[in-house]
Amino acid sequence: MQLRYNPRVYPTPGQQIELAEAFGCARVVFNDGLRLRQTAREAGEKYISDAELSRRLITGAKATEERAWLGEVSAAVLQQALADLNTAYRNFFASISGKRKGRKVAPPRYRSRKNNRQAIRFTRNSRFKVLDNGRLRLPKIGDVEVRWSRPLPSDPSSVTVPSARVIGGPGQDAGTWPTTCC
Numbered sequence: 001m002q003l004r005y006n007p008r009v010y011p012t013p014g015q016q017i018e019l020a021e022a023f024g025c026a027r028v029v030f031n032d033g034l035r036l037r038q039t040a041r042e043a044g045e046k047y048i049s050d051a052e053l054s055r056r057l058i059t060g061a062k063a064t065e066e067r068a069w070l071g072e073v074s075a076a077v078l079q080q081a082l083a084d085l086n087t088a089y090r091n092f093f094a095s096i097s098g099k100r101k102g103r104k105v106a107p108p109r110y111r112s113r114k115n116n117r118q119a120i121r122f123t124r125n126s127r128f129k130v131l132d133n134g135r136l137r138l139p140k141i142g143d144v145e146v147r148w149s150r151p152l153p154s155d156p157s158s159v160t161v162p163s164a165r166v167i168g169g170p171g172q173d174a175g176t177w178p179t180t181c182c
Contacts, residue, residue, distance in 0.1 A: 005152065008176045009136060009161065010145040016164070018141045019177075022073040023118040023163055026081040027111045029070070032057050033085045034108055050086055054079060074139040076126030119162040128159055136179075146179075156181035 011019060033053050040048050048056075058078045061067035070078065088108035095105035111118070122128040126139050130152065135143040136159065160180040 002157070002182055003153070005149070005156070005181045006178055007146050007148045007181065009179050010147070010176060011141075015141055015144055018073075019120070019161060020163075021069075022077050022120050022141070024113070025070055025073045026077050026120050027113065027118060029057050029061075029078045030081040030085050031110050032061075033082050034110060037085075037089070050082065053085075054082055057082065072140070074122070074126055074141075076122055076139065077120045080121040080123065116163060119160055122159045122161075124157055130155060152181065158182050 036053065036056065037048055040046070058070065058075060062071045085108060091100060091105045092107045094100035122138060128139060129137040131137055131143065134146055134148060136146045137143050138159070138161075158181070160182075161177060162179075164177045
C-alpha cells in the first residue's frame with residue numbers, strides 16, 4: 001500500500017520563478033509531443049514510439065538553439081510530461097476499444113498557458129531528496145522549505161508540485177504550494 005502525504009512547500013521568490021519555468025517547459029514538451037503524434041496520424045504514418053518522442057523532443061530539442069532553454073529544467077520533469085501524454089493516449093485507446101470501463105475518454109488536448117491546473121512531477125530517477133533539516137531538495141530548483149504534517153515512514157517515490165495558482169481560495173495562505181509525496 002502506498003500512502004500519500006500533502007505537505008506545503010514555501011519556495012523563495014527565485015525558486016518560484018524556476019518552478020514557473022519548469023511548468024512552462026513541461027507544457028511545451030507535452031504540446032509538442034501531442035502535435036507530433038497528431039501530424040503523424042494525419043499523414044498516415046505509424047504511431048511514434050515513446051522513445052522516439054523523447055529523443056526528438058527532449059534530447060534533440062535541447063541541442064537546437066531555439067529550444068536550448070529546455071536544458072534549464074530537470075530532464076525528469078520533461079520525461080514525466082511525455083509520460084503523462086502516453087498515459088492520456090493509453091486511456092483514450094483503451095476507452096474506444098472497450099477495455100476501459102466507464103464513460104468514454106476524450107483524446108488528449110493541448111495544455112494551455114492560462115490553465116491554472118499545471119503540475120510537475122519528480123520521481124526517484126530525478127534524485128530529489130528529503131534532507132535531515134526537513135527541507136526538500138528538488139533538482140535544478142534547490143532546497144525548498146517544507147512544513148511536514150507528520151513524519152514520513154520512508155523516502156517518497158515521487159513528489160508532485162502543482163502551480164500555486166491552483167490554490168488561493170478562502171482560508172488559504174498566499175505563497176504556499178501544496179505538494180504530494182507518494
